[in-house]
Amino acid sequence: MESIIEGKAYVLGKNIDTDQIIPAEHLVYSLSDPEEVKLYGKYALSGVPPAEGGLPKGNIPFVGEGRFESDYSIIVAGPNFGCGSSREHAPFALQTAGVKAIVAESYARIFYRNCVDGGFVIPYETAEQLNRTVMTGDELQIDIDNNTVTNVTRDETFALKPLGDVFSIVRAGGIFAYARQENLMS
Amino acid sequence: MAQTITQKILARAANRKFVETGESVWLNVDILLTHDVCGPPTFDIFREKFGPDAKVWDPEKVVVLPDHYIFTKNEHAKRNIDLLRKFAKEQNLPNYYDVGTERYKGVCHVALAEEGYNLPGTVLFGTDSHTCTSGAFGMFGTGIGNTDAAFILGTGKLWEKVPESMKFIFEGEIPEYLAAKDLILQILGDIGTDGATYRAMEFDGDAVYSLPVEERMTLTNMAIEAGGMNGIIAADEVTEAYVKQRTGKPYEIFRSDPDAEYHSIYRYDARQLEPVVAMPHSPDNRATVRSMQGTKITKSYIGSCTGGKLSDFVMAARILKGRTVAVPTNIVPATVEVARKLETELYDGLPIRKILEDAGCTIGLPSCAACLGGPQDTFGRSEDNDLVVSTTNRNFPGRMGSKNAGVCLASPLTAAASAVKGELTDPREFLR
Numbered sequence: 001m002e003s004i005i006e007g008k009a010y011v012l013g014k015n016i017d018t019d020q021i022i023p024a025e026h027l028v029y030s031l032s033d034p035e036e037v038k039l040y041g042k043y044a045l046s047g048v049p050p051a052e053g054g055l056p057k058g059n060i061p062f063v064g065e066g067r068f069e070s071d072y073s074i075i076v077a078g079p080n081f082g083c084g085s086s087r088e089h090a091p092f093a094l095q096t097a098g099v100k101a102i103v104a105e106s107y108a109r110i111f112y113r114n115c116v117d118g119g120f121v122i123p124y125e126t127a128e129q130l131n132r133t134v135m136t137g138d139e140l141q142i143d144i145d146n147n148t149v150t151n152v153t154r155d156e157t158f159a160l161k162p163l164g165d166v167f168s169i170v171r172a173g174g175i176f177a178y179a180r181q182e183n184l185m186s
Numbered sequence: 187m188a189q190t191i192t193q194k195i196l197a198r199a200a201n202r203k204f205v206e207t208g209e210s211v212w213l214n215v216d217i218l219l220t221h222d223v224c225g226p227p228t229f230d231i232f233r234e235k236f237g238p239d240a241k242v243w244d245p246e247k248v249v250v251l252p253d254h255y256i257f258t259k260n261e262h263a264k265r266n267i268d269l270l271r272k273f274a275k276e277q278n279l280p281n282y283y284d285v286g287t288e289r290y291k292g293v294c295h296v297a298l299a300e301e302g303y304n305l306p307g308t309v310l311f312g313t314d315s316h317t318c319t320s321g322a323f324g325m326f327g328t329g330i331g332n333t334d335a336a337f338i339l340g341t342g343k344l345w346e347k348v349p350e351s352m353k354f355i356f357e358g359e360i361p362e363y364l365a366a367k368d369l370i371l372q373i374l375g376d377i378g379t380d381g382a383t384y385r386a387m388e389f390d391g392d393a394v395y396s397l398p399v400e401e402r403m404t405l406t407n408m409a410i411e412a413g414g415m416n417g418i419i420a421a422d423e424v425t426e427a428y429v430k431q432r433t434g435k436p437y438e439i440f441r442s443d444p445d446a447e448y449h450s451i452y453r454y455d456a457r458q459l460e461p462v463v464a465m466p467h468s469p470d471n472r473a474t475v476r477s478m479q480g481t482k483i484t485k486s487y488i489g490s491c492t493g494g495k496l497s498d499f500v501m502a503a504r505i506l507k508g509r510t511v512a513v514p515t516n517i518v519p520a521t522v523e524v525a526r527k528l529e530t531e532l533y534d535g536l537p538i539r540k541i542l543e544d545a546g547c548t549i550g551l552p553s554c555a556a557c558l559g560g561p562q563d564t565f566g567r568s569e570d571n572d573l574v575v576s577t578t579n580r581n582f583p584g585r586m587g588s589k590n591a592g593v594c595l596a597s598p599l600t601a602a603a604s605a606v607k608g609e610l611t612d613p614r615e616f617l618r
Binding site: 015017018019023024025027028029030031032047048049079080083084085086088089091106107108109110114115116120158165174175176179184185 | 210212223224226230235255260262263265266312313314315317329330331332333334337340341342343368383413415468509558559560561564580581583584585589591609
């Protein structure tokens with residue numbers, strides 16, 4: 001597992017629910033057929049009302065017209081990210097679009113579990129209201145060993161809350177890899 | 187050491203006498219539920235991780251209830267049903283309820299109750315966030331994703347962090363103009379959509395125990411709208427009567443110890459509460475219906491796991507009998523059993539179905555229908571700038587279809603009263 005995650009930030013508000021991350025009408029594509037999988041990238045975050053996407057300016061699409069991947073690989077958001085349904089298609093869609101990590105004030109439980117157990121993206125929590133200071137397009141750098149995020153564009157560094165118990169599952173790459181490692185399954 | 191009901195159930199499932207809040211424990215799962223949206227990807231992960239010839243840990247404990255995208259021409263949605271059918275056959279799953287057959291049931295959370303899968307003291311995981319509905323039976327029920335569900339399919343186990351509990355006590359008699367929906371929307375307005383994240387929501391008090399099981403399910407159903415891990419109501423004689431009518435399986439009743447510790451305790455006097463509505467675009471955006479009175483709506487929708495039970499339509503019939511709706515009003519029975527009872531159950535001497543039809547409502551087929559949007563041809567889906575008053579459980583942007591539409595969550599009484607006037611209307615106006 002890499003120890004530094006670098007990428008451009010895409011900034012969102014609070015209570016970004018799973019319908020905004022991947023609207024229900026798109027849940028019908030296969031998660032294993034490579035051609036259909038691309039559509040999850042294409043429609044990632046397509047349910048966010050346009051003015052709320054890519055803060056502080058807004059009206060910045062997460063995935064450009066005709067594309068399947070995003071230019072932004074780190075999401076910065078307020079509290080309660082991933083609330084709503086249990087659909088694992090949500091973290092899957094973000095991963096497919098190229099997201100590596102999310103930095104939010106807090107998460108809904110099922111979404112958080114799905115990120116970790118499925119090994120899709122790393123869900124970091126921060127005590128700071130980073131979505132008020134980071135601007136969409138800023139270059140960020142997450143230091144996994146030291147639990148920090150640096151806004152390279154503005155030369156500011158913030159603490160991330162340690163992942164705690166779940167770090168071992170994140171490091172293993174998901175619940176299956178972890179369970180094998182711990183001899184919980186053959 | 188004193189424990190809450192949630193701790194006691196999780197301790198039993200972990201083969202322990204006591205579990206501490208905050209500790210992670212491995213649980214033996216009693217039932218795994220899945221449906222047509224999350225079933226196929228779950229089965230893919232199961233095969234990938236356990237091998238192409240792997241068998242599920244216990245076919246009796248896997249319940250597959252297609253319900254989300256049922257009556258649609260969408261090819262991908264139909265393919266999902268084919269995938270469920272194939273897996274059920276390969277694995278000899280006795281509890282698969284295929285679409286287009288006599289066995290088809292409808293919305294999974296309501297069907298689980300009707301078919302006797304909800305048993306006090308047991309642990310249910312489901313690939314749907316509203317799996318917390320089953321907590322109305324004094325059991326632990328919670329939603330999970332596909333990877334966790336695939337893990338259970340292979341091992342029968344899953345880890346869970348033992349939650350702290352929040353207690354919500356409703357005292358006093360519930361007035362006839364209030365429904366369980368008003369109680370839970372009241373709580374949501376008070377604690378917010380993340381007010382119970384990672385916690386159990388325990389409901390208690392005379393008013394809660396005076397409710398029929400179906401209404402209790404509306405309370406626990408929406409625990410997830412506060413971020414709750416599970417909602418729970420200890421079983422009483424009403425629960426036992428419901429369960430015994432449907433299954434002969436054994437169960438164990440747990441109750442919280444009087445000195446159990448809670449994260450917080452909220453008390454309400456049911457007689458002091460008013461009909462409320464959650465305005466767009468969040469379930470915690472609560473207002474009294476009175477203060478929103480006169481807001482023009484374009485549609486009314488009565489259905490879903492929260493609002494499509496027989497008791498919900500009885501409430502709607504109380505308002506709609508002898509009246510006519512002023513806006514398109516879509517009715518979706520949660521299950522085939524509910525649809526059948528609409529024909530046979532009488533209100534004031536008339537079948538409920540007739541009352542709803544005479545009022546001008548359109549009645550759809552049992553399924554999740556437009557609660558979560560779905561394919562373009564879904565029954566009742568919102569269009570353009572609709573403002574829908576709905577008995578469903580979520581009103582995030584775009585939830586019922588159109589990204590430009592709004593959804594006002596309300597009780598069946600409020601949804602019916604508002605349908606009659608074409609604007610948000612306090613049901614007291616018609617119940618006096």
